[in-house]
Amino acid sequence: MSxxxxxxxxxxxxxxxxxxxxxxxxxxxxxxxxxKISVRFLWRNIRDFKSDTSSQIISILIACxxxxxxxxxxxxxxxxxxxxxxxxxxxxxxEILSIGDISKMVDFYIKEQQPEDPDxxxxxxxxxxNSNKSNKSNSNRIIYRDSKIEMILKEDIIIQExxxxxxxxxxxxKLTYCLEDNSTNSDIKIPYDVTLTHFSxxxxxxxxxxxxxxxxxxxxxxxxxxxxxCHNIQSLIIRFQYSFSNNGLKELISSxxxxxxxxxxxxxxxxxxxxxxxxIIPSLLKKHSNNITKLHLNGIYNNKSxxxxxxxxxxxxxxxxxxxxxxxxxxxMELGNVTFKQLQILSFQYAYSEEIFIKFLENNxxxxxxxxxxxCNNSINLAIAKFCLNxxxxxxxxxxxxxxxxxxxxxxxxxxxxLKVVCDSVYTIxxxxxxxxxxxxxxxxxxxxxxxxxxxxxxxLLPEELEYFFIIWKNRTPLTFIIESRFxxxxxxxxxxxxxKKLGVIKKFExxxxxxxxxx
Numbered sequence: 001m002s003x004x005x006x007x008x009x010x011x012x013x014x015x016x017x018x019x020x021x022x023x024x025x026x027x028x029x030x031x032x033x034x035x036k037i038s039v040r041f042l043w044r045n046i047r048d049f050k051s052d053t054s055s056q057i058i059s060i061l062i063a064c065x066x067x068x069x070x071x072x073x074x075x076x077x078x079x080x081x082x083x084x085x086x087x088x089x090x091x092x093x094x095e096i097l098s099i100g101d102i103s104k105m106v107d108f109y110i111k112e113q114q115p116e117d118p119d120x121x122x123x124x125x126x127x128x129x130n131s132n133k134s135n136k137s138n139s140n141r142i143i144y145r146d147s148k149i150e151m152i153l154k155e156d157i158i159i160q161e162x163x164x165x166x167x168x169x170x171x172x173x174k175l176t177y178c179l180e181d182n183s184t185n186s187d188i189k190i191p192y193d194v195t196l197t198h199f200s201x202x203x204x205x206x207x208x209x210x211x212x213x214x215x216x217x218x219x220x221x222x223x224x225x226x227x228x229x230c231h232n233i234q235s236l237i238i239r240f241q242y243s244f245s246n247n248g249l250k251e252l253i254s255s256x257x258x259x260x261x262x263x264x265x266x267x268x269x270x271x272x273x274x275x276x277x278x279x280i281i282p283s284l285l286k287k288h289s290n291n292i293t294k295l296h297l298n299g300i301y302n303n304k305s306x307x308x309x310x311x312x313x314x315x316x317x318x319x320x321x322x323x324x325x326x327x328x329x330x331x332x333m334e335l336g337n338v339t340f341k342q343l344q345i346l347s348f349q350y351a352y353s354e355e356i357f358i359k360f361l362e363n364n365x366x367x368x369x370x371x372x373x374x375x376c377n378n379s380i381n382l383a384i385a386k387f388c389l390n391x392x393x394x395x396x397x398x399x400x401x402x403x404x405x406x407x408x409x410x411x412x413x414x415x416x417x418x419l420k421v422v423c424d425s426v427y428t429i430x431x432x433x434x435x436x437x438x439x440x441x442x443x444x445x446x447x448x449x450x451x452x453x454x455x456x457x458x459x460x461l462l463p464e465e466l467e468y469f470f471i472i473w474k475n476r477t478p479l480t481f482i483i484e485s486r487f488x489x490x491x492x493x494x495x496x497x498x499x500x501k502k503l504g505v506i507k508k509f510e511x512x513x514x515x516x517x518x519x520x
Contacts, residue, residue, distance in 0.1 A: 024047030045096035054108035157261040174211040197225035266299035317345040349374035420452035455485035478507035
């Protein structure tokens with residue numbers, strides 16, 4: 001007798017597989033019920049695309065468009081090659097929409113239909129005389145310029161019709177109205193002048209949005225109109241690039257019922273930009289001072305007071321990352337004297353006052369569960385060992401000359417489960433990998449089960465040193481061992497790692513490729 005899992009149970013199982021697309025694709029092939037359920041998880045967040053799959057995704061989305069939209073595309077010279085018979089209305093499953101990702105995929109889709117770059121065309125013209133070559137070169141460039149303009153217009157049309165379809169068909173939970181990574185794909189533009197709230201079905205589509213990410217490129221009227229529709233946003237992420245009118249954003253913040261997470265990033269050193277985003281603070285304090293539990297402030301700091309942070313008395317997570325600033329005066333003084341009774345996660349990077357920060361740890365360290373300190377300071381590390389005794393996860397930088405502070409941290413922080421430290425085998429700033437391993441092996445608390453080595457140089461760690469560490473570790477909780485480096489792990493070291501994975505000493509090994517500045 002066969003037993004089939006119920007739909008509700010499959011929903012719960014597939015929920016855990018949300019980030020495992022390979023397994024979800026396999027589930028499509030089991031039977032019709034599994035296919036019907038897994039396809040919703042695959043398409044509820046259109047992300048993690050690659051250039052070789054972008055055109056296929058856009059082709060499927062175009063196939064889901066209304067006949068009116070398809071006719072509009074054809075009239076504007078957009079070639080449509082789509083699957084004729086779709087098993088599902090894939091677009092209707094979307095719950096998480098990134099307009100930045102849609103724009104990137106459309107860009108790939110359109111580029112596949114465009115003429116080759118004129119410089120490449122000219123290299124292939126080997127049989128013509130110089131005069132003909134020159135004429136053809138100019139002609140090719142004119143063709144390419146015109147096709148580039150035409151390409152941009154086509155992209156805007158496709159993006160607008162796809163967005164219109166989503167707005168009419170789905171109920172979104174998360175909306176991202178920007179490029180996730182501003183450092184790449186600089187030639188890809190998002191149509192920030194598209195007013196989503198004007199599309200049919202906008203109220204039903206946007207009323208349940210709980211997460212919004214955007215930049216200040218978005219038209220101010222977008223925020224104002226969104227404030228009339230969305231009242232349940234709990235997570236708001238804003239990247240400020242230029243000075244803009246924040247009136248619409250003030251309205252949006254004030255209209256929310258329970259804003260819990262705010263992240264603000266300022267990309268450029270612009271006094272007006274700083275003034276604009278700090279202009280939203282009164283709206284935050286008036287409506288959400290007791291609601292905000294997560295606060296992230298990143299980017300350029302212009303020596304303005306941070307006293308408003310002290311008003312968020314229920315903070316559970318605080319992330320401050322500034323490129324520079326005068327934290328040695330009154331601008332940071334208020335934070336040194338405040339106690340956040342519920343603060344559990346703290347991340348701090350760059351400019352700070354040592355004295356005030358130690359005072360902050362004295363007031364708040366007891367409740368901290370996670371601490372990520374991106375600087376190398378022995379006094380701060382000793383303060384961690386003194387005041388942050390209940391930490392479960394720690395990232396800090398230990399100077400090679402102050403390795404004793406790592407011993408003190410591991411001895412005092414007995415609840416520590418995860419540790420990340422920086423290793424350096426060339427510049428002599430941080431301890432070498434074998435030095436870290438020796439200290440961890442001898443002094444780490446019994447709960448420690450994850451070790452992350454962030455290597456800024458090619459490691460000189462020897463296989464016998466690595467093996468010695470795992471021999472000591474063999475009677476402890478199996479270790480999750482992670483190496484972050486832009487260099488390949490040596491073959492002889494990988495052999496040791498594989499050996500102790502088989503023996504059960506290593507629970508999981510991961511190698512992350514990272515890029516960093518010279519003294520990251």
